Amino acid sequence: MAVLSAVVVNHVAKIISASGMLKHVYNHVPGTCRLVPGVEQGSEDIALTSSGLAFISSGILPPGFILDPVYFSFQQRILVFDFKNPTKGAKEVQIVPQSVKEDFMPHGLSVYEDKSGQVRLFVVNHGKGYKDRVEIFRFDSDSNSLHHIESVKHPLPYSLNDIVATGPDSFYATNDKYSTGLYSKMAETWLLLPWSNVVYYSGGEAIIVADGLLYANGVNLSPDGKLVYVANPTAAAVTVYHRHDDNTLLFSHDIILHTGVDNICVDPANGDLWVGAIPRPIDFSVHMQNASHPCGSQVLRIENPAGENSSITEMFSDDGRAGLWGSSVGCYHNKQLLIGTVNHRLMHCTVDVPL
Amino acid sequence: MASKILVLLVPLAAFVFQSLFQPRVRFGDHNHVYNHVPGTCRLVEGVVHGAEDIVRTRDGLAFISTGMKPPPAFNPDPWYLQAVGKILLFDLKKPEDGVRELKIEPEEILSEGLGPHGLGLYENYAGEIRLFVVNHHKEGDRVDIFRYVRPEAKLQHVRSVRDPLLHSVNDVLATGTDAFFATNDHYCHAPWAMKLERFLGLAWSNVVYFNGTTASVAADGFSIANSIATPPSGDLVYVSDTLQQHVRVFRRLPDHSLELQRVIPLFTGVDNLNICPETGDLWVGAHPSVSDTFSHIRDRRHLAPSQVLRIQNAAGEYPEVTELYANDGRQLSGSTAAVVYNRRLLIGTVVDTLLYCDIMVPM
Numbered sequence: 001m002a003v004l005s006a007v008v009v010n011h012v013a014k015i016i017s018a019s020g021m022l023k024h025v026y027n028h029v030p031g032t033c034r035l036v037p038g039v040e041q042g043s044e045d046i047a048l049t050s051s052g053l054a055f056i057s058s059g060i061l062p063p064g065f066i067l068d069p070v071y072f073s074f075q076q077r078i079l080v081f082d083f084k085n086p087t088k089g090a091k092e093v094q095i096v097p098q099s100v101k102e103d104f105m106p107h108g109l110s111v112y113e114d115k116s117g118q119v120r121l122f123v124v125n126h127g128k129g130y131k132d133r134v135e136i137f138r139f140d141s142d143s144n145s146l147h148h149i150e151s152v153k154h155p156l157p158y159s160l161n162d163i164v165a166t167g168p169d170s171f172y173a174t175n176d177k178y179s180t181g182l183y184s185k186m187a188e189t190w191l192l193l194p195w196s197n198v199v200y201y202s203g204g205e206a207i208i209v210a211d212g213l214l215y216a217n218g219v220n221l222s223p224d225g226k227l228v229y230v231a232n233p234t235a236a237a238v239t240v241y242h243r244h245d246d247n248t249l250l251f252s253h254d255i256i257l258h259t260g261v262d263n264i265c266v267d268p269a270n271g272d273l274w275v276g277a278i279p280r281p282i283d284f285s286v287h288m289q290n291a292s293h294p295c296g297s298q299v300l301r302i303e304n305p306a307g308e309n310s311s312i313t314e315m316f317s318d319d320g321r322a323g324l325w326g327s328s329v330g331c332y333h334n335k336q337l338l339i340g341t342v343n344h345r346l347m348h349c350t351v352d353v354p355l
Numbered sequence: 356m357a358s359k360i361l362v363l364l365v366p367l368a369a370f371v372f373q374s375l376f377q378p379r380v381r382f383g384d385h386n387h388v389y390n391h392v393p394g395t396c397r398l399v400e401g402v403v404h405g406a407e408d409i410v411r412t413r414d415g416l417a418f419i420s421t422g423m424k425p426p427p428a429f430n431p432d433p434w435y436l437q438a439v440g441k442i443l444l445f446d447l448k449k450p451e452d453g454v455r456e457l458k459i460e461p462e463e464i465l466s467e468g469l470g471p472h473g474l475g476l477y478e479n480y481a482g483e484i485r486l487f488v489v490n491h492h493k494e495g496d497r498v499d500i501f502r503y504v505r506p507e508a509k510l511q512h513v514r515s516v517r518d519p520l521l522h523s524v525n526d527v528l529a530t531g532t533d534a535f536f537a538t539n540d541h542y543c544h545a546p547w548a549m550k551l552e553r554f555l556g557l558a559w560s561n562v563v564y565f566n567g568t569t570a571s572v573a574a575d576g577f578s579i580a581n582s583i584a585t586p587p588s589g590d591l592v593y594v595s596d597t598l599q600q601h602v603r604v605f606r607r608l609p610d611h612s613l614e615l616q617r618v619i620p621l622f623t624g625v626d627n628l629n630i631c632p633e634t635g636d637l638w639v640g641a642h643p644s645v646s647d648t649f650s651h652i653r654d655r656r657h658l659a660p661s662q663v664l665r666i667q668n669a670a671g672e673y674p675e676v677t678e679l680y681a682n683d684g685r686q687l688s689g690s691t692a693a694v695v696y697n698r699r700l701l702i703g704t705v706v707d708t709l710l711y712c713d714i715m716v717p718m
Contacts, residue, residue, distance in 0.1 A: 022386075023386055023387075024386060024622035024623075026664070026676065026677075026678035026681070027675075027676065027677050027678060028391060028393075028677055028678045028679065028716070029716060029717070030716065031715075031716060031717065032717050258387035259387075300389065311390075312389065312390065313389070313390050313391055314389030314390065314391045314681070315391065317389070317391075317678070321675075352394070352715040352716055352717075353391075353392060353393065353394055353715055353716060354392070354394070354395050354715075
């Protein structure tokens, strides 16, 4: 009896901690911040090319949540934002052929640039009927369009969240849940079942490379490709893995961040991690059911993520008053920060503080 | 039989749970502190025994109290007991000059042992500057009033105010050449009683007004009335309550008693308050984890988080709170006070050091 109550209390304590219920969120900015006009239906993930062009996925209805019906009117799109011309804002990218858009719900993104300068965009697509797959596009800057190359369908990536390209058609991807139904996903969350994993796909084959995770969410790669980072909001940490030559992963260490971490952006210049997070996940759950309920946002920067003494700085924090609700990603480029949200707006900040 | 035991046990467990968790939540152990700065920051050289309070003149001359010895009740690290109480000057118009120690006349004030805590500044348009210093003198708490003699950079003692109502003084707010408000952070005198007073959350701490001749209680019912400030208009008085984690906004009545208007919740261990005379903004030094600050006082190796908040529209119904600085203790431990002048920020601490920052974020 005592053992059972101890287990229950322990579980409840974990939920209270992960939900951020007891947290108070303060407000501060790294410079001048303004909302990017015209983006109101989400900017869940952002992926950058080396020249400072950012692709943004918009309009997602995240699986596994009870949603306010207002979200069902969202349009699913890929947007592009140029850090070299921030005042031009974000504009929609054409998708070729149009038929791809008939079954298109973009989530995580990743950019792959090959030596010839070709830019590929990998997009996690929640197809209708729980048919998750990865779409690979080629970006044509002259016509501002994404040309579809292939759809990667495989049973192993089945509950996709994010993706990081490792070659022209290979990638790591996170399965954020084991279950695929709405209520089974919710049960998996509340019972804190560690059934989430990371898979590696290449040439038609896929393998599980990390398992037993509470919630594998964002995934990214160090600039030299030797480390894989996975964000786990329920564990409130980013896990660092060594990448072997055969692409399997070996656990290195956890970077505890005490917040609902989502996507990871890697600064190619120095390997810093920029992590978008939701400081009070409980507010996010309510925001999903009620679109007018505010939610906080946060962006953390991790210097020296590979080493023993990583340094964590909070670059942005807001309790909702800035009008940016539920940040999921923050990407840094040339003294600017672009912050995306799951289903709300997009914010551009100058970074005036020293890094 | 079993149900009778349950009826007794459940409320008892609830009571125990509540009294175990409530103080912890009040003392602020639940929030993780992230690091961030408003611009380039550097430690000010030559300040090693704290900079508990800071006040500044309209033209950017900052007075800093240093060398406060934590009372025996807090079981302080012996290192802090080596401190010598002083008043330092930092000119925010010339930050590269750093701090300098102010001469105090007569000499006895320093040789007797100055135990400086909170500071208050009186400045009139004739150019007279008076510094009010809460002095934990060995014979009992008192408020020392000094005239600042600018050409010689010295503090000339004018008078010492002692009163039975001033027994556990923390901060002082000058309202005239000889008048002031002061906070008593505890009601009890004995160290063990003060500890119990804090733990049980007894709200017996108060604010006292001294009119130049006599003292009276202006407001009470605080858990820990820490610091006190007033906007340029003088009609409102702000008082911070560290344990209740808020700032109380009072209207000042003609008899100098204080009438509560509203409360600004800050969810942190609020320490000293400073008003920016140009904007009316309230600048707050705070302890995100009061229990870590207490541990830091017991052992200097134990780090305590620091935080600076800026409150715009503090007098209005919807104050806007922004966190300008936060640190987990590795750069600065136990922040108590913040003063801004022309985008230059000084942050003081109980027993650590003094931090200077250039503010690069928009204000």
